[in-house]
Amino acid sequence: MKRLVIVGTQWGDEGKGKITDYLAQSADVVCRYQGGNNAGHTVVFDGKKYSLHLLPSGILNPNIENVMANGMVINPKAFSEELKKVDRFNLHISDRAHVVLPYHIELDKAYETIKKDVKIGTTHKGIGPTYTDKSARIGMRVSSFIHEDKFAHELKHLIELKNKELISYGHDPIDFESVYNEYKAYAELMKPYVTDTSYLLNQYIETDKKILFEGAQGVMLCLDHGTYPYVTSSSPTASSVPVNTGIAPWLVEGAIGVTKAYSTRVGEGFMPTEIKNKLADEIRVRGNEFGTTTGRPRRIGWLDTVVLRHTKRVSGLSYLAVTLLDVLSGIEELKVCVSYNLDGKEIDYVPADIDDFMRCEPNYITLKGWQEDITQVKSFDELPKAAQAYLKTLSDLVKVDIAIFSVGPDRNQTILVKDIF
Numbered sequence: 001m002k003r004l005v006i007v008g009t010q011w012g013d014e015g016k017g018k019i020t021d022y023l024a025q026s027a028d029v030v031c032r033y034q035g036g037n038n039a040g041h042t043v044v045f046d047g048k049k050y051s052l053h054l055l056p057s058g059i060l061n062p063n064i065e066n067v068m069a070n071g072m073v074i075n076p077k078a079f080s081e082e083l084k085k086v087d088r089f090n091l092h093i094s095d096r097a098h099v100v101l102p103y104h105i106e107l108d109k110a111y112e113t114i115k116k117d118v119k120i121g122t123t124h125k126g127i128g129p130t131y132t133d134k135s136a137r138i139g140m141r142v143s144s145f146i147h148e149d150k151f152a153h154e155l156k157h158l159i160e161l162k163n164k165e166l167i168s169y170g171h172d173p174i175d176f177e178s179v180y181n182e183y184k185a186y187a188e189l190m191k192p193y194v195t196d197t198s199y200l201l202n203q204y205i206e207t208d209k210k211i212l213f214e215g216a217q218g219v220m221l222c223l224d225h226g227t228y229p230y231v232t233s234s235s236p237t238a239s240s241v242p243v244n245t246g247i248a249p250w251l252v253e254g255a256i257g258v259t260k261a262y263s264t265r266v267g268e269g270f271m272p273t274e275i276k277n278k279l280a281d282e283i284r285v286r287g288n289e290f291g292t293t294t295g296r297p298r299r300i301g302w303l304d305t306v307v308l309r310h311t312k313r314v315s316g317l318s319y320l321a322v323t324l325l326d327v328l329s330g331i332e333e334l335k336v337c338v339s340y341n342l343d344g345k346e347i348d349y350v351p352a353d354i355d356d357f358m359r360c361e362p363n364y365i366t367l368k369g370w371q372e373d374i375t376q377v378k379s380f381d382e383l384p385k386a387a388q389a390y391l392k393t394l395s396d397l398v399k400v401d402i403a404i405f406s407v408g409p410d411r412n413q414t415i416l417v418k419d420i421f
């Protein structure tokens with residue numbers, strides 16, 4: 001495949017950055033297509049660790065073209081800070097992407113405090129309010145942001161509008177002059193990279209370049225197909241790539257679903273297989289399950305194949321990449337959720353209604369665990385039999401082949417089962 005999407009199959013934090021970094025070794029282009037700096041992953045390059053939130057994961061490799069496509073929302077301040085961490089890069093930013101402005105961040109916080117019943121537990125990065133403005137057609141596009149007069153004109157009007165809302169929530173108003181003076185410097189910094197990235201991506205495709213579309217978050221956080229309202233405000237599915245990048249749907253050749261060997265979730269919202277005992281604490285520490293963006297401890301659960309089948313249906317998954325398999329070493333028995341019980345009926349789907357979803361009880365099968373340290377394993381055959389059976393059961397239950405599994409954070413702890421890109 002020459003155009004492959006990297007999809008998070010759960011609630012984000014599946015290790016997409018690591019899989020992107022691995023596959024990017026043979027990519028010409030890495031393209032982020034949704035979300036903003038609510039995402040976060042660590043990339044190790046030349047022995048140095050980098051925390052990235054906005055920039056595509058190929059940014060550290062000077063041979064890769066990196067694209068921030070129209071489906072993204074870009075915080076210019078965060079962008080400028082992240083750009084300082086890297087050098088010798090190739091970057092292209094869509095003129096149709098939207099800009100996160102200070103009032104979006106204030107409104108994100110305000111909405112979370114006024115919504116007593118439905119607190120989402122957002123990252124407070126202004127993501128929801130920026131996508132809201134995009135849909136309401138009062139957003140700031142990159143094309144206006146880098147145009148000095150247009151930026152001033154639109155910002156003045158928008159701040160007037162947003163201040164009314166902020167004041168009504170008891171928040172301080174935002175000062176136009178100070179935002180304008182600070183942000184026009186970010187606009188100048190961004191300007192040289194701005195282009196029509198749809199045009200560019202189509203050119204890359206015509207010249208047969210290999211492209212990785214790097215998803216952020218996970219399908220269960222999809223605005224349409226996730227556990228609404230406990231979701232993010234964009235669609236991390238493979239099916240959203242065409243609209244979020246400006247390429248034809250049939251030019252996407254496949255998707256690799258990145259799946260943790262167990263489940264995690266950060267923020268609010270129900271997770272049917274959540275475990276809240278000592279084992280969860282052990283997995284959290286072993287898997288370093290603390291948010292890259294907010295540092296929040298992640299909630300831990302057993303692997304849920306209802307979720308994975310849902311992801312496969314709504315997004316499309318050609319292959320799976322199973323990460324953090326090593327974290328499960330030493331656990332005597334491993335549970336895998338195969339269906340839910342909803343009001344006495346067995347179901348194999350994720351109910352749309354959040355109250356129905358919250359009444360779902362997981363039905364498990366129990367598999368034998370393995371005691372061996374698997375962090376040095378170099379092939380599927382070298383895995384203990386129980387670990388092989390775990391992966392095989394996962395793949396059989398989801399009916400998707402495993403192309404990659406990983407047994408540790410390093411690139412050389414990522415094992416290719418099938419060469420797909």
Ligand code: IMP
Pocket residue numbers: 011012013038039040120121122123124125126127128216217221230231232233266267268
């Ligand atoms: P928002 O995207 O900041 O609006 O947050 C909405 C929900 O998505 C919250 O539950 C966040 O914790 C979650 N979320 C957003 N980005 C990520 C991510 O990159 N990994 C995991 N969860 C995320």
